[in-house]
Amino acid sequence: xxxxxxxxxxxxxxxxxxxxxxxxxxxxxxxxxxxxxxxxxxxxxxxxxxxxxxxxxxxxxxxxxxxxxxxxxxxxxxxxxxxxxxxxxxxxxxxxxxxxxxxxxxxxxxxxxxxxxxxxxxxxxxxxxxxxxxxxxxxxxxxxxxxxxxxxxxxxxxxxxxxxxxxxxxxxxxxxxxxxxxxxxxxxxxxxxxxxxxxxxxxxxxxxxxxxxxxxxxxxxxxxxxxxxxxxxxxxxxxxxxxxxxxxxxxxxxxxxxxxxxxxxxxxxxxxxxxxxxxxxxxxxxxxxxxxxxxxxxxxxxxxxxxxxxxxxxxxxxxxxxxxxxxxxxxxxxxxxxxxxxxxxxxxxxxxxxxxxxxxxxxxxxxxxxxxxxxxxxxxxxxxxxxxxxxxxxxxxxxxxxxxxxxxxxxxxxxxxxxxxxxxxxxxxxxxxxxxxxxxxxxxxxxxxxxxxxxxxxxxxxxxxxxxxxxxxxxxxxxxxxxxxxxxxxxxxxxx
Amino acid sequence: xxxxxxxxxxxxxxxxxxxxxxxxxxxxxxxxxxxxxxxxxxxxxxxxxxxxxxxxxxxxxxxxxxxxxxxxxxxxxxxxxxxxxxxxxxxxxxxxx
Numbered sequence: 073x074x075x076x077x078x079x080x081x082x083x084x085x086x087x088x089x090x091x092x093x094x095x096x097x098x099x100x101x102x103x104x105x106x107x108x109x110x111x112x113x114x115x116x117x118x119x120x121x122x123x124x125x126x127x128x129x130x131x132x133x134x135x136x137x138x139x140x141x142x143x144x145x146x147x148x149x150x151x152x153x154x155x156x157x158x159x160x161x162x163x164x165x166x167x168x169x170x171x172x173x174x175x176x177x178x179x180x181x182x183x184x185x186x187x188x189x190x191x192x193x194x195x196x197x198x199x200x201x202x203x204x205x206x207x208x209x210x211x212x213x214x215x216x217x218x219x220x221x222x223x224x225x226x227x228x229x230x231x232x233x234x235x236x237x238x239x240x241x242x243x244x245x246x247x248x249x250x251x252x253x254x255x256x257x258x259x260x261x262x263x264x265x266x267x268x269x270x271x272x273x274x275x276x277x278x279x280x281x282x283x284x285x286x287x288x289x290x291x292x293x294x295x296x297x298x299x300x301x302x303x304x305x306x307x308x309x310x311x312x313x314x315x316x317x318x319x320x321x322x323x324x325x326x327x328x329x330x331x332x333x334x335x336x337x338x339x340x341x342x343x344x345x346x347x348x349x350x351x352x353x354x355x356x357x358x359x360x361x362x363x364x365x366x367x368x369x370x371x372x373x374x375x376x377x378x379x380x381x382x383x384x385x386x387x388x389x390x391x392x393x394x395x396x397x398x399x400x401x402x403x404x405x406x407x408x409x410x411x412x413x414x415x416x417x418x419x420x421x422x423x424x425x426x427x428x429x430x431x432x433x434x435x436x437x438x439x440x441x442x443x444x445x446x447x448x449x450x451x452x453x454x455x456x457x458x459x460x461x462x463x464x465x466x467x468x469x470x471x472x473x474x475x476x477x478x479x480x481x482x483x484x485x486x487x488x489x490x491x492x493x494x495x496x497x498x499x500x501x502x503x504x505x506x507x508x509x510x511x512x513x514x515x516x517x518x519x520x521x522x523x524x525x526x527x528x529x530x531x532x533x534x535x536x537x538x539x540x541x542x543x544x545x546x547x548x549x550x551x552x553x554x555x556x557x558x559x560x561x562x563x564x565x566x567x568x
Numbered sequence: 569x570x571x572x573x574x575x576x577x578x579x580x581x582x583x584x585x586x587x588x589x590x591x592x593x594x595x596x597x598x599x600x601x602x603x604x605x606x607x608x609x610x611x612x613x614x615x616x617x618x619x620x621x622x623x624x625x626x627x628x629x630x631x632x633x634x635x636x637x638x639x640x641x642x643x644x645x646x647x648x649x650x651x652x653x654x655x656x657x658x659x660x661x662x663x664x665x
Contacts, residue, residue, distance in 0.1 A: 168647055169646075169647065171643035171644070171646065264623075264625065265625055277623075278623040278624070304631070307630070307631055308623070308625060310625065370613075373609065373610050373613070376606060376607035376609055376610050377607075379603065379607060380607055391585075395649060396648070396649075396658050396660055397644070397648055397658060398647035398649075399647070399649070400649070401649035401650070408661050410660050410663050411585070412661075413660065415586060416587050418584075418585055418587075419587040419592075424592075424595075427586055427588070427596070428596060428600070430584050431577070431581065431584055431586070431596055431600060432603060435572075435576075435580050435600070438580070438583060444611065445607070447620055448613075448615060449607075449610065450620030450621050450622060451615035451618040451619070452613055452615060452618075453620070453621040454618050454620060454621045455613070455618060457621060457624070490606050504621075505624060506624035531624075
């Protein structure tokens with residue numbers, strides 16, 4: 073594994089200090105920060121302080137083992153960690169301690185990273201606000217009355233609040249990019265098949281991706297280069313060679329063609345978002361990129377087809393939670409049959425949104441409705457892919473806002489599922505197509521709420537995608553702004 | 569008019585092995601109806617002759633049928649709510665009378 077750029081900015085995310093603090097110092101600083109902000113944010117489900125410090129001491133005693141040597145990281149709590157509870161923020165997994173570790177996590181640790189904790193999410197990744205968690209909602213570090221987005225909201229809040237410089241998330245319909253956008257950080261969803269899902273609790277297998285959340289594109293590139301690449305334990309893992317990201321981050325976007333689907337950016341998009349988006353395009357143009365209008369006629373149908381496909385797959389994937397092999401089991405009563413046990417276990421263990429999606433998925437797969445809903449959605453999915461294939465004949469990258477609005481209030485959309493789903497209007501396409509896609513900070517609404525720019529690239533062309541995103545960060549400072557929560561409480565020592 | 573009746577929702581819950589409360593049945597009847605109304609828009613699209621996409625990888629995902637290392641029986645039984653580890657069994661309510 074190669075170091076991406078001399079003086080990679082990873083350490084800055086933790087301490088704001090240049091140089092090389094030891095692993096123990098880095099972990100202590102990260103845990104101290106966590107202790108300060110966690111009461112306000114509720115970003116973590118599990119903190120692994122002792123395990124992290126033990127590992128840090130071992131790393132300090134060894135020669136550097138990889139590009140993330142001594143870097144504290146956080147993991148979305150749907151990634152399995154051997155010996156450490158993994159909940160998916162669901163009651164149905166209470167008590168579950170995986171006997172194995174996800175490949176992406178193994179690779180982070182093999183590169184020297186130190187896991188300090190597991191972060192909150194919408195149960196099984198189902199949601200856009202981290203409010204659908206059996207462990208309570210996470211708050212946005214920029215405004216504690218608002219959501220951090222979701223479903224990787226805990227990971228996004230932890231990075232935005234400068235607890236860790238890297239967190240892993242998962243993205244099925246935008247769950248890395250949307251919270252990254254709403255928290256003012258970077259979120260990368262690589263190409264489908266790039267990062268092994270072995271050890272990721274499955275939600276919708278044709279749409280699920282793993283990727284990093286960071287403050288800089290350079291850090292996201294390091295993390296991606298560590299976790300990406302073929303894994304025989306995931307049958308959908310791609311053997312396509314990983315790009316040389318060291319060579320890719322040149323800052324050169326001269327002549328790069330950036331496509332903008334104008335017709336898709338109409339109704340329902342906040343004026344502050346449109347303004348920041350227009351300014352972002354000017355930044356690229358000033359570096360020599362060409363802005364080209366494109367048409368994605370089926371992209372507007374992304375949400376309905378996404379919710380038909382992801383719920384169908386979820387109803388199948390979540391059938392395994394039945395109270396037999398792991399997790400919650402209902403308290404058995406006299407004369408309970410196996411069927412009673414299944415039904416009561418699942419009713420008690422799953423939250424409302426998960427049940428809603430299992431029900432919708434069961435319905436669209438049931439006899440008589442399969443062709444009208446599920447098959448139809450799969451056909452329109454093909455039309456969306458063709459739209460992008462056509463667009464990439466004339467452009468290198470597609471740009472949109474990440475979300476139609478900045479972060480919304482806690483509770484604002486919980487009673488209306490369709491309103492909540494509409495948050496994902498710009499992000500679902502990359503899951504339906506498998507295209508690599510990234511959200512980077514591109515501005516602020518008033519009052520200070522971050523706005524995200526989403527760039528989407530060709531299949532397996534993370535190199536061009538990250539080059540464009542990194543070039544943007546060379547000319548802008550949005551990513552250097554931390555929430556005031558972060559500034560007020562720097563550097564207090566760890567208690568006890 | 570709603571696309572789903574309360575009876576439909578009850579039937580789906582049975583298929584999904586979910587024992588819903590009366591309140592949940594009412595709520596889901598309304599909300600699933602709203603969602604289905606919203607997704608109706610795609611039914612108007614012409615998809616004649618369009619291949620469905622079930623996954624975006626253009627290759628088979630089968631692996632060789634070769635034995636390899638797996639988790640042990642003890643590891644797999646270790647998370648069970650009820651098990652007989654010495655017999656290597658998960659325990660569930662009586663199935664056959």
